[in-house]
Amino acid sequence: MNRRDDCYNRYVPQPSATAAADAVPLVPPVWGLLPEQLAHALTARGIPIRDDEARRVIAHRVAIDGARTIVRRPLSRALTSAIARASDPSDLEIVEKAVDPHDGFVKYLFRSPDGALSEAVRIPLEKPGCFSVCLSSQVGCAMGCVFCATGRLGLDRNLRAWEMVRAFCRVRDEAPGRITGAVFMGQGEPFHNYDEVIHAARILSHPCAGRISAQAITISTVGLVPQIRRYTAEGHRYRLIISLTSAVPARRAQLLPIAGRFTIEDVAAAIREHASRAKGRVTVAWVVMSGVNTGDDEVDALRSLLGDVPLRLNLIDVNDPREGGYRRASDEERKGFMNRLQVLGVPLVRRYSGGASRHAACGMLAAERIAPV
Numbered sequence: 129m130n131r132r133d134d135c136y137n138r139y140v141p142q143p144s145a146t147a148a149a150d151a152v153p154l155v156p157p158v159w160g161l162l163p164e165q166l167a168h169a170l171t172a173r174g175i176p177i178r179d180d181e182a183r184r185v186i187a188h189r190v191a192i193d194g195a196r197t198i199v200r201r202p203l204s205r206a207l208t209s210a211i212a213r214a215s216d217p218s219d220l221e222i223v224e225k226a227v228d229p230h231d232g233f234v235k236y237l238f239r240s241p242d243g244a245l246s247e248a249v250r251i252p253l254e255k256p257g258c259f260s261v262c263l264s265s266q267v268g269c270a271m272g273c274v275f276c277a278t279g280r281l282g283l284d285r286n287l288r289a290w291e292m293v294r295a296f297c298r299v300r301d302e303a304p305g306r307i308t309g310a311v312f313m314g315q316g317e318p319f320h321n322y323d324e325v326i327h328a329a330r331i332l333s334h335p336c337a338g339r340i341s342a343q344a345i346t347i348s349t350v351g352l353v354p355q356i357r358r359y360t361a362e363g364h365r366y367r368l369i370i371s372l373t374s375a376v377p378a379r380r381a382q383l384l385p386i387a388g389r390f391t392i393e394d395v396a397a398a399i400r401e402h403a404s405r406a407k408g409r410v411t412v413a414w415v416v417m418s419g420v421n422t423g424d425d426e427v428d429a430l431r432s433l434l435g436d437v438p439l440r441l442n443l444i445d446v447n448d449p450r451e452g453g454y455r456r457a458s459d460e461e462r463k464g465f466m467n468r469l470q471v472l473g474v475p476l477v478r479r480y481s482g483g484a485s486r487h488a489a490c491g492m493l494a495a496e497r498i499a500p501v
């Protein structure tokens with residue numbers, strides 16, 4: 129018997145209102161539902177629920193301070209137990225929690241009901257007492273970026289929206305302060321699981337649910353062009369980061385295998401389109417690797433490719449845990465690269481990627497146990 133069977137067997141459904149309702153599947157885990165979806169799912173089970181009651185249920189399970197600000201009146205006992213009987217009881221279990229003593233980053237390892245392992249990282253922000261959560265979108269990743277531990281795992285499966293939202297809630301519930309943001313930059317390529325990630329972002333930013341600002345939610349992509357175009361056309365307000373890492377076609381294809389499917393010119397066209405529709409700077413990420421992508425050829429290629437587009441460049445030091453893998457640039461090499469990039473005239477930020485001693489930094493997530501909870 130696998131864990132999922134066990135989970136469902138432990139759940140003993142009570143007799144439902146009608147025989148017809150029994151034929152309807154369980155209501156999905158509440159963490160993955162918006163209030164109107166919960167109301168719809170319960171109605172399909174023959175459990176009538178008002179809109180305000182559905183909002184209170186969601187707020188109670190997902191909202192940061194929902195109990196105080198939204199759930200003013202408790203739900204009736206009858207409705208609460210009817211919802212419990214009808215709902216899928218799946219949950220995420222915390223398998224491990226590892227704190228980096230150097231910078232306070234905290235890595236969580238979760239186990240889903242089917243045994244799949246995924247990670248999230250609590251990130252301390254500059255403002256004291258404020259944190260962000262880095263969320264995984266998939267178990268493993270199919271993109272195979274050569275400098276990334278997750279890419280070496282291959283793809284196991286997509287995470288469901290409820291698993292991402294639940295991971296956020298579990299990290300938030302243990303945080304010694306406020307969670308003010310979420311970034312989809314953990315395991316997986318978020319745009320390879322587009323619908324579930326966008327749905328999770330909707331829940332996280334919903335006033336009855338996660339209640340964090342849409343602008344404080346960041347979604348990154350390694351450059352899936354059709355999804356970037358779709359995202360642009362749909363006009364989402366979340367922040368988008370597109371990882372370029374190299375502007376020299378042959379080198380990019382070597383570092384990011386997905387570049388074999390979407391040329392750098394296609395990615396540049398999608399970036400240009402996004403900048404024009406969103407009427408703002410597009411954030412481009414660059415994983416800096418010593419002796420690989422810090423040369424004049426990269427600066428020239430980037431300038432000719434996107435010199436006319438309002439960008440913001442985020443430089444992230446590579447974190448390749450492999451022995452003999454890609455190395456970080458020295459301060460001198462990085463500084464020289466940053467100086468030469470000034471020719472683009474765009475904001476340039478070196479992003480800190482912490483938690484390296486606990487394998488929590490960018491590119492290090494591989495669902496490995498590091499330390500006991």
Ligand code: SF4
Pocket residue numbers: 269270271272273276277278279280314315316317350491
């Ligand atoms: S860098 Fe991101 S997209 Fe590339 S393999 Fe790693 S998790 Fe996947």
